[in-house]
Amino acid sequence: MLKVGVAGLAKNTGKTTFAQTLLLELESREVRFGITSIGFDGEDVDTVTGLPKPKYYLPEGSLVVTSRSLLRLSTARYRKIREYPSLETPLGPLVLIETASSGSLPIAGPPTRATLRQVLEDLEGLGARLAVVDGAFNRIAPFTVLDAVAVTTGPSRSEDLKALAEEVKVIEKVFNLPRFEGFPRGLDPGIYLLDEGGGGLVRLAEGEFFCDELPPSSGSLRRGGTLIFNSFVTLRLATYLVRAVKPSSVVFRDPITLVLSSSSLVEVGRVLASLEGGGVRAHLLGGPALLCIAVNPCRVGLNPETARFEKRCYPPEAVLKAVREAVTKTPVVDVVYERHMSLYELIEEALRGLSGV
Amino acid sequence: MRKLKLLLVALDPAHDVGIRLIGKKLQERGHEVVVLPRDTAPEEVVRKALEMRPDYVLVSRTIGYDFDPLVRLIELAEAAGLRQTTKFVVGGRAVRPELAKELGYDAGFGPSTRVEDVVAFIEGVEVREVSPALKREKPDITRGYTYEIRDEEVRSLLLEIARKTLAWAERRTSPGVERARLVFEELRTYGRRGVDMKKYLSLCDDRVVAFYQGSPEIKGVSVVGEDEVGSLSKMVGAYDPARRVPTVRHTTGKPLVFTQFGTGCPVADVMAIKVSEAWGADGVIHFGPAWEARTEGLLSGYVRYSGDGTPTTFENIKLYARFKDSTTLLSVRAHRGLNTPETVVLAGFAGAELTKVNPVYGSIGGGTDPERLVVDAVASLKYAAGFSLPYDIPTNEELAGVPPHKAFAGMLVSAALGLAVGAKPVLKPLACLSPHIILQGYMEDNYVDYNFAKVMALREIIDAPIWPGEPIGFMTHSEDRVQSSLTTAVHAMIMLSAGVDAVTIASSDEAYSGGPISLMARVDTLRAVKEALRALGRARIVPTEAAAKFKEELKDGIRRVLKEAAYYDNLAEAIYSEVFGTKEEGAYPGRAGRNTVTNR
Numbered sequence: 001m002l003k004v005g006v007a008g009l010a011k012n013t014g015k016t017t018f019a020q021t022l023l024l025e026l027e028s029r030e031v032r033f034g035i036t037s038i039g040f041d042g043e044d045v046d047t048v049t050g051l052p053k054p055k056y057y058l059p060e061g062s063l064v065v066t067s068r069s070l071l072r073l074s075t076a077r078y079r080k081i082r083e084y085p086s087l088e089t090p091l092g093p094l095v096l097i098e099t100a101s102s103g104s105l106p107i108a109g110p111p112t113r114a115t116l117r118q119v120l121e122d123l124e125g126l127g128a129r130l131a132v133v134d135g136a137f138n139r140i141a142p143f144t145v146l147d148a149v150a151v152t153t154g155p156s157r158s159e160d161l162k163a164l165a166e167e168v169k170v171i172e173k174v175f176n177l178p179r180f181e182g183f184p185r186g187l188d189p190g191i192y193l194l195d196e197g198g199g200g201l202v203r204l205a206e207g208e209f210f211c212d213e214l215p216p217s218s219g220s221l222r223r224g225g226t227l228i229f230n231s232f233v234t235l236r237l238a239t240y241l242v243r244a245v246k247p248s249s250v251v252f253r254d255p256i257t258l259v260l261s262s263s264s265l266v267e268v269g270r271v272l273a274s275l276e277g278g279g280v281r282a283h284l285l286g287g288p289a290l291l292c293i294a295v296n297p298c299r300v301g302l303n304p305e306t307a308r309f310e311k312r313c314y315p316p317e318a319v320l321k322a323v324r325e326a327v328t329k330t331p332v333v334d335v336v337y338e339r340h341m342s343l344y345e346l347i348e349e350a351l352r353g354l355s356g357v
Numbered sequence: 358m359r360k361l362k363l364l365l366v367a368l369d370p371a372h373d374v375g376i377r378l379i380g381k382k383l384q385e386r387g388h389e390v391v392v393l394p395r396d397t398a399p400e401e402v403v404r405k406a407l408e409m410r411p412d413y414v415l416v417s418r419t420i421g422y423d424f425d426p427l428v429r430l431i432e433l434a435e436a437a438g439l440r441q442t443t444k445f446v447v448g449g450r451a452v453r454p455e456l457a458k459e460l461g462y463d464a465g466f467g468p469s470t471r472v473e474d475v476v477a478f479i480e481g482v483e484v485r486e487v488s489p490a491l492k493r494e495k496p497d498i499t500r501g502y503t504y505e506i507r508d509e510e511v512r513s514l515l516l517e518i519a520r521k522t523l524a525w526a527e528r529r530t531s532p533g534v535e536r537a538r539l540v541f542e543e544l545r546t547y548g549r550r551g552v553d554m555k556k557y558l559s560l561c562d563d564r565v566v567a568f569y570q571g572s573p574e575i576k577g578v579s580v581v582g583e584d585e586v587g588s589l590s591k592m593v594g595a596y597d598p599a600r601r602v603p604t605v606r607h608t609t610g611k612p613l614v615f616t617q618f619g620t621g622c623p624v625a626d627v628m629a630i631k632v633s634e635a636w637g638a639d640g641v642i643h644f645g646p647a648w649e650a651r652t653e654g655l656l657s658g659y660v661r662y663s664g665d666g667t668p669t670t671f672e673n674i675k676l677y678a679r680f681k682d683s684t685t686l687l688s689v690r691a692h693r694g695l696n697t698p699e700t701v702v703l704a705g706f707a708g709a710e711l712t713k714v715n716p717v718y719g720s721i722g723g724g725t726d727p728e729r730l731v732v733d734a735v736a737s738l739k740y741a742a743g744f745s746l747p748y749d750i751p752t753n754e755e756l757a758g759v760p761p762h763k764a765f766a767g768m769l770v771s772a773a774l775g776l777a778v779g780a781k782p783v784l785k786p787l788a789c790l791s792p793h794i795i796l797q798g799y800m801e802d803n804y805v806d807y808n809f810a811k812v813m814a815l816r817e818i819i820d821a822p823i824w825p826g827e828p829i830g831f832m833t834h835s836e837d838r839v840q841s842s843l844t845t846a847v848h849a850m851i852m853l854s855a856g857v858d859a860v861t862i863a864s865s866d867e868a869y870s871g872g873p874i875s876l877m878a879r880v881d882t883l884r885a886v887k888e889a890l891r892a893l894g895r896a897r898i899v900p901t902e903a904a905a906k907f908k909e910e911l912k913d914g915i916r917r918v919l920k921e922a923a924y925y926d927n928l929a930e931a932i933y934s935e936v937f938g939t940k941e942e943g944a945y946p947g948r949a950g951r952n953t954v955t956n957r
Contacts, residue, residue, distance in 0.1 A: 039459040047456040048424070067458070090454040090465045111461045112440040136459045137428045141435035189438070208437045210404040232436045234400065260436050263429065 001034075001124040004291060004347065005133040005143040006150050009167060009265075010157035014296030014335060016041045016054045018152055019134045021335045022343045027059040029344060031130055034123030036065035036109030038116065038143075039136020040091070043106045049300055049309035055104045062099045063128055065119045067091035067108040076103025082122060087115050096122055107134065113142040120145065130347075144256050148291040148347070149175075153323070155299035155314050163266075164319075165326035168293055170269035172327045174258050175290035177272075180251045180283035182226070189231035193245065196225055204241075208232040214240070229253055230285065235262035239271055242280060250280055254287025292331040292346055295323050358387075358480060364411040366393040366402050368426040372419035375448065379415065382472050383479065399430035403437050411443055413479055416462075418449045424460060431461040448475070493604045495684045496613055496639065498711070498822050498858050499747045499781045506773075508818045508912070514919040515773035518928060522770075523777055525927035526735040531954050532560040532653050533729070534736045537698030541740065544671075544706045561654025568656050575648065577621075577663035578656065585624050586659050586676065593631060593680050602682045605637035605887045608894050612852060613859035614886055615688070616879060617827060619644030622661040623673040627680045632876045636883040640686030640711070642827070642861060643677065645669040650694025650723060651949040655703070669696065671703045678708035686710045691737060692751065693723030695950045698736040705744030711783075712741055714775070715750040717767030720932050721944035722754035727932035729950035735774060742779035749783040749824055756831060758792040758943030761811060762914025767937040769915065770928055772821065783822045783858070786811040788848050789831035792943070799907065804833065805851050809900040810907030812855040817912065825852055826861030834868035841865040842881045846889035853890060854898035862886055 004022075006015045019035065026033045035058070040047065042056035058064060058076055069092035071078070077100040084094040091108050096119065099105075110116040116133065123131050133146060138157075143149050151171050158164045182194065183201075190206040208231045227247040229238060238261065242250055252258040262268050275282050297316040302309055316337045324332045331346055365380045367373035373395040380392040391409060393402060406414055414434070418427055427447060434440055447457050448466040457465020466475055506512035539557055558566045564574040573579070605614045616638045618629040630641050646666030649655070659676065660668040667673060669689065677687055688711035691700035697714060704712050716734035720727035741748045750771045752764035765786065772782035788808045794800050799807040812823055830848035834841045842865045852860050865885075866878035922931040931937065938944025 038461060040455050043455065047453060047459055048451075088463070090457040090462065108455075108458045111458070111463070113435055114441050136461065137424065139428055139432055139461055141432040142461075208403075208407060210400045210407065210433065210437065232433070257436055260432055 001120070001128050001131055002148070002347070003120055003131045003133065003146040004148050004150065005135060005140075005146040005288065006152060006294075007135045007140040007143055008138055009151065009153040009171075010138050011048065012046075012156040012296070012298075012300040013152040013154045014294055015135050015152050016056070017296065018150055018294045018335045018343075019132050020054060020056060022132060023056075023058070023062070025342065025344045026130060031344070032061065032063075032128050034063035034065070034120075034126070034128040034131040035107060035134070036116075036119060036123075036131070037107040037134035037136065038109060038111055038139060039134065040108040041106065041134045041136070042104065046300075046309075051300060051309055051311060056107055057102065057104050058099050059102045060099055063096065063123055063126055064099065064105060064107060065094055065096050065109040065123070066105065068093050068095045070106045070108055071095065071097070074103060074105040076105055077101040078105075081126065084119070087118070094119065096126075098126075109133070111142070113145050116142050117145045140256050141260060144254050144287055146288045148289040150291040150294050152294040152296060154296035154319060155312075156296065156301070159299065161319065161322040165322045166269065167265045168323050169326045170265045170272070171259075171293070172290065172330045173269060173272055175255045175288075176329070177252070177255070177282050177284045180226070180228070180249070180285055183228055183230070183251065183285055187230060191233065191241070192228040192230060193247070194226040194228060196248070199225070209234060209237050212236045212240070224248060226251060228285070229257075232257055233261060235267060235271055239274075242275065247280060249283060250275060251283040251285055253285050255284060255290075256287055258284070290330055292333055292343075293323060293327065295319055295332060295334045296336060297334065298336070361388045361413065361479065362409060362411040363388050363390045363413050363415060363479065364393070364402070364406055364409055365390065365415045366397050367395040367417045367419075368397070368399065368402075368430065369418045369449075370396045373417070375419075376415065376417040378472050379475050382476050386476065386480070388479075399426055399433055402430055403433045403439065406434065406439055406443060407437055413444045413446055414439075415446045415448070415475070415479075418447070427460050427462075435461075446475075446478070493602055493639075493684045495710075496610075496686065498613065498686075498783055498824065502822050503820045504776055504781070505820045506818065507820065508916075510916055511769065511818050511919060514916070514923050515769055517923050518770050518919065518931075519773040519777045521926060522731060522774060522928040523735060525929075526732050528957055529732045529954050530957050531729055531732050531950070533695050533698050533733045533950070536560045536654065536696075537702050537736060537740065540699055541702045544702065557654070562652050565652060565654035565656065575652075575662075578668065579661055579663075581623060581659035581661050583659075589624055589627055589676075589680060593627065602634055602684060603637040604639060605883055605890060606639070607887075607890045609853065609890070611859070612824075612849070612857050613639040613686070614849070614883070615640040615642055615686070615824075615826065615859060615861040616864070616883070617642045617644055617861060619646075619666040621646075621663060621665065621667055623659055623667055623676050626667050626673075627676060629876065629879065630677060630681050630685070632879060633883065634682050634685050636880050637887055638685070638883060640688060640859070641677075641681065642688040642690065642713075643667065643669070643674070644690055645700075649696060650719075650725065653695050653950075653953075655696050655699055669700050669703065671707055674703055674707035674709060688713060688749070691748075692716075693719030693730070694725055695729070695733070697730065697733045698740060701737045701740040701744070701746065701748075705740060705746055709746065712737075712746050712748045713751060714738060714741065714748045715752070715768065715771045716774075716928065717771060717932060717937050718751055718754045718764070720929075720946055721759070721767075721938050722757050724947035725949045726951040726953075727946050728929040728954050730947075731927065731929040731932075732954050734771070735778070738775045738780045739778050741775065742781075745781075747781040747783050747822075748775060749785045749826075751785045751827060752787055753827065754938055754944060755787050755791045755793065756789065757938075759938035760793045760914065760942065761786070761791070762911050763918050763936075763938050763942070765811075765815065765911065766915045766918035766922065769818065769919070770922065772819065774928075783824050784815050784819070785824050785826055786815060787831055788825040788829040788852055788860075790833045791831075802903075803901075804848065805898060806900045806904040807907050808848070808851050809855050809904040810911060812852075812857060813904065813908040814911040814915070816856075817908070818915070822858040824859035824861070825857055826859075828861045828863035828867070830863065834863060836869040838865040838878065838881055841868055842885035845882045846885035849886045850889045850893050851898055853893055
């Protein structure tokens with residue numbers, strides 16, 4: 001089963017519209033699928049802005065993981081397959097259902113990586129060929145267990161199209177870093193140094209690093225080799241260690257942890273560029289691939305004059321052009337205005353060659 | 358109880374009082390609590406959490422719609438692998454369960470959350486009530502009252518009037534009494550409405566007969582579909598049955614707070630009841646349409662009316678009783694029309710907790726012939742006694758211009774009649790700005806003294822429950838919803854201070870529309886009264902010395918009226934003779950049901 005996530009760089013960038021478009025295509029191709037969300041989607045109005053939200057219209061036979069309290073809002077008939085009494089959310093425990101008729105249903109699924117993994121296994125066991133996971137806000141951390149993510153963006157993230165393009169460029173760069181194969185799986189989280197001259201693998205420090213303080217053992221740093229961050233390390237600390245160790249290569253755990261290592265995507269891009277400029281090759285240990293960039297040309301923002309959230313749409317060509325020019329090999333789609341595009345073919349194309357998928 | 362490790366932080370530059378209060382409470386309960394300085398960076402919170410490995414991280418954020426720090430924290434927590442061992446809880450003004458879910462938190466607490474709610478959640482137990490008075494149980498408004506008539510003179514006058522009136526009524530009957538007898542016997546025997554219709558309809562008006570024959574002649578009346586009634590189960594069933602039903606009351610057991618309903622449609626009525634309950638009403642009062650009081654016979658089935666008031670049918674009342682919370686009191690109004698005894702019978706069998714009977718007000722303010730209503734009222738009170746249904750005695754004739762002491766005298770006679778047959782009366786003075794009060798200038802300075810005086814006078818006369826309505830603050834409301842809610846809340850404070858047992862409150866659109874229209878307006882006043890009772894707690898408003906003077910005047914006036922009434926052979930005769938209010942005062946003996954009383 002292929003596991004695809006829809007991650008937004010901000011609210012209102014078209015995550016649910018993208019997922020809904022994909023589901024309709026899966027239905028027409030008779031692909032059995034499962035759908036869930038790490039947030040809360042398909043509600044009538046947005047929990048923050050109060051504006052209408054796109055709903056999920058699910059065809060008959062959809063496998064859905066949502067919170068129990070939302071089932072009463074379903075206009076689709078359904079069959080309950082499994083309850084998860086221990087997977088409690090603010091909207092009640094999770095349930096897995098299969099729709100017995102088409103209809104709409106709000107979706108609020110597993111909020112964490114571990115719970116997401118658990119329900120995905122069940123979807124796979126029920127014969128789903130594709131699982132779609134909708135995101136929430138700009139949350140992305142639970143998506144490390146997926147095979148690929150579509151990243152959505154648009155003026156809701158930034159009205160400055162240049163800045164938008166710059167971020168998209170970083171996203172493409174981060175997700176397409178080459179994979180590093182020489183690190184054994186299953187090692188404890190920490191910072192490692194691989195001495196390619198025969199010194200073997202040394203653990204420099206154990207654990208996760210959420211502050212910029214140096215780990216206690218950093219006094220005995222060795223020079224050269226491959227510096228491997230098999231844990232969360234702040235971008236500043238990572239940069240410092242790269243300067244101190246002067247490795248030939250640096251390996252990050254996965255693209256998502258790298259994105260989260262700084263509150264600024266632009267900063268991540270700057271560091272990657274500086275590594276490249278200094279002859280240091282950057283790699284990833286693993287993580288999902290980038291499926292495509294999806295653009296929503298409309299922005300929902302607070303109008304200071306009316307003190308209300310309002311929707312304003314930009315010329316879609318301008319937004320698309322800015323984003324398309326920023327990337328080199330990633331497909332860019334506009335699911336609002338370019339409905340003729342086949343997302344399914346996009347998935348097939350983008351994932352061709354991905355091992356194990 | 359397991360001692361927990363808890364990490365608390367306000368991801369907020371200014372507001373951290375709530376989180377500190379919660380932290381203090383959790384610490385008092387023996388948990389290991391660390392409260393980080395406000396506005397600590399999410400990275401720093403995660404670092405501390407990795408070091409401490411808490412069971413819960415509690416986060417608050419109060420201002421605006423910028424949720425970035427909350428999202429960043431939850432993302433970093435996931436990246437750090439904390440989510441499998443630590444629960445993340447968010448609280449704040451804008452937080453709702455849906456938002457908490459979208460943000461990725463395990464739980465969310467929004468506005469109006471009490472410290473106890475959060476502590477109970479963390480400890481995995483039911484919420485403990487802060488005061489025994491807050492615990493919602495089905496209240497008995499008459500509990501603890503002896504009904505002793507303390508004023509010697511008033512007692513002997515009331516006993517005399519009641520004795521003569523009961524003896525007079527004993528020899529008389531009416532179509533209303535006969536219908537009630539028929540319905541009572543049938544319901545008692547079969548437990549359902551299996552009435553001999555031929556006999557029943559022979560006692561009804563033509564338009565009621567037409568209804569039963571399938572050709573409704575009463576404009577605006579229609580039958581509610583089974584599917585509409587069935588949809589209630591789905592709507593109300595979606596409610597979590599374990600949900601705690603709140604109460605408007607704060608730390609005192611009194612006053613119980615009632616709202617009125619009678620939207621015309623029984624299905625909409627149930628929703629009105631559920632909304633009132635959800636915002637803390639202790640009881641609800643059903644109102645029927647005005648034409649019902651002037652019509653011989655009641656309809657049956659799920660029946661709606663397009664105007665004000667919902668038809669009083671056995672099925673409609675049973676629907677209310679079925680869907681209301683078991684702790685909510687349901688009162689069915691019977692007091693003023695040609696169906697008074699039958700309404701009490703239906704209310705008793707359908708499971709209502711209270712009814713409403715006052716032959717004096719029903720005659721001079723409700724349009725029913727005094728002789729007819731007194732005969733019917735006596736029968737009604739006997740049924741009320743049999744069902745152990747306390748009955749309240751409204752005095753809304755005061756709103757027409759009748760002086761309060763006359764309305765009170767009539768109320769006391771109605772109470773004495775009930776007591777004589779074993780029923781339990783509830784006195785209902787108005788807390789209002791009535792025409793008489795305006796003319797006399799009693800409230801030129803304040804609303805406190807005269808309203809206090811009414812309660813004080815009644816308390817000195819009789820040991821009985823007092824429930825001002827319907828509603829409190831009558832004629833002080835305007836079309837302005839804020840003003841309307843505030844005056845209701847202020848009157849609730851005054852009445853709490855006066856020590857009453859219950860109050861009925863208007864909705865904030867009542868003055869504008871002449872009756873409760875929107876659910877939001879109903880919530881307005883429930884919220885306002887809740888705040889008022891919260892503000893007052895066990896403190897009390899104290900009247901000026903004028904209250905004692907008004908009280909004495911009221912008592913003297915009541916004695917004078919009762920003395921005069923005692924001259925007559927029975928209560929009906931006294932009403933005809935304008936003892937309880939003159940035409941100049943707006944008291945017009947009604948005509949509905951005239952000449953329908955017969956000797957047994």
